Amino acid sequence: MERSPNPRARSTQPDAPWQGRHLLGLEDLSAGAIASILDRAQVHAQHAAQSREKSQALKGRVVFNLFFESSTRTRTSFSLAAKRLSADTQDFSPTGSSLSKGESFIDTARNLEAMGADILVVRHPTPGTPKLLAENVACAVVNAGDGAHEHPTQGLLDLLTIRRAKGRIEGLTVGLLGDIAHSRVARSNIWGLSKLGAKVILCGPPTLVPRGWERLGCEVAHHFDDILPRCDVVNVLRIQFERQHAGLFPSVGEYSHFYMMTQERIKRARPDLLLLAPGPINRGVELTPEVADGRHSAILDQVANGLAVRMAVLEMLGGERAE
Numbered sequence: 001m002e003r004s005p006n007p008r009a010r011s012t013q014p015d016a017p018w019q020g021r022h023l024l025g026l027e028d029l030s031a032g033a034i035a036s037i038l039d040r041a042q043v044h045a046q047h048a049a050q051s052r053e054k055s056q057a058l059k060g061r062v063v064f065n066l067f068f069e070s071s072t073r074t075r076t077s078f079s080l081a082a083k084r085l086s087a088d089t090q091d092f093s094p095t096g097s098s099l100s101k102g103e104s105f106i107d108t109a110r111n112l113e114a115m116g117a118d119i120l121v122v123r124h125p126t127p128g129t130p131k132l133l134a135e136n137v138a139c140a141v142v143n144a145g146d147g148a149h150e151h152p153t154q155g156l157l158d159l160l161t162i163r164r165a166k167g168r169i170e171g172l173t174v175g176l177l178g179d180i181a182h183s184r185v186a187r188s189n190i191w192g193l194s195k196l197g198a199k200v201i202l203c204g205p206p207t208l209v210p211r212g213w214e215r216l217g218c219e220v221a222h223h224f225d226d227i228l229p230r231c232d233v234v235n236v237l238r239i240q241f242e243r244q245h246a247g248l249f250p251s252v253g254e255y256s257h258f259y260m261m262t263q264e265r266i267k268r269a270r271p272d273l274l275l276l277a278p279g280p281i282n283r284g285v286e287l288t289p290e291v292a293d294g295r296h297s298a299i300l301d302q303v304a305n306g307l308a309v310r311m312a313v314l315e316m317l318g319g320e321r322a323e
């Protein structure tokens with residue numbers, strides 16, 4: 001968690017799990033800080049299951065969503081999370097903005113800050129953009145996905161989903177399957193899972209698993225059928241065609257033959273296998289429809305937990321905790 005000399009920074013409550021002003025990546029967070037966010041998110045998740053009553057934690061605060069890439073889950077749930085905390089929330093879309101007249105990204109952000117923004121939630125195709133933003137504004141910045149670098153709230157919601165389903169994270173074996181090379185979700189999962197004591201196996205074709213990632217403490221494998229029986233959890237990552245600049249495998253059909261999660265493969269997995277996929281999912285490419293909708297799948301639980309995680313993050317960065 002980055003610190004910034006923010007003249008407008010409000011004091012956080014004494015027991016705040018982290019004292020920084022931004023959430024840029026899970027690489028920056030300690031295990032204790034991650035666990036504190038998960039604890040708070042779990043409170044929100046349990047509350048949401050019983051009540052739609054809003055918290056007043058961010059009343060009077062302003063949250064801007066700046067999305068320079070497409071999004072369904074992240075943008076919507078940040079917006080809803082802000083509303084559930086009684087913040088004013090506003091989406092900023094680059095399309096139709098004065099960026100087309102040559103205004104810079106930083107000047108754009110400073111103008112939003114001049115309108116009273118307390119938190120800027122940013123998704124951008126260029127890695128490091130949220131950090132650049134954090135260095136140039138006084139308000140809090142949340143990374144909602146920067147290129148192939150990190151997607152910290154996705155990592156947190158994956159951790160929360162695992163912890164709620166399995167009761168723990170430490171000691172579990174988690175397989176990250178597919179396009180590791182282009183996946184910001186993979187990076188945030190690796191940091192978060194490793195810090196909380198899980199074993200991480202990266203599995204995919206050699207062209208989609210970066211060399212040398214054993215250095216991060218991960219096991220690297222290329223034969224999914226070999227590692228599947230050892231996995232407590234498999235997180236199925238999307239093939240990120242939009243970030244690939246060359247053919248990295250012969251065909252989608254060949255990829256699916258070796259790496260698609262099917263009912264046949266489920267039969268060879270642990271009976272209590274937990275299946276995650278960050279979405280969007282491509283049915284028939286990374287997993288079959290039967291598996292996506294089957295009893296091992298926690299895909300929609302992830303989405304529900306995402307709302308709780310984003311409430312916890314916005315609350316911790318922007319306001320006083322409501323008990």
Ligand code: CP
Nearest residue numbers: 071072073074278279
């Ligand atoms: N998982 C995820 O980030 O989904 P969106 O791209 O729809 O936000």
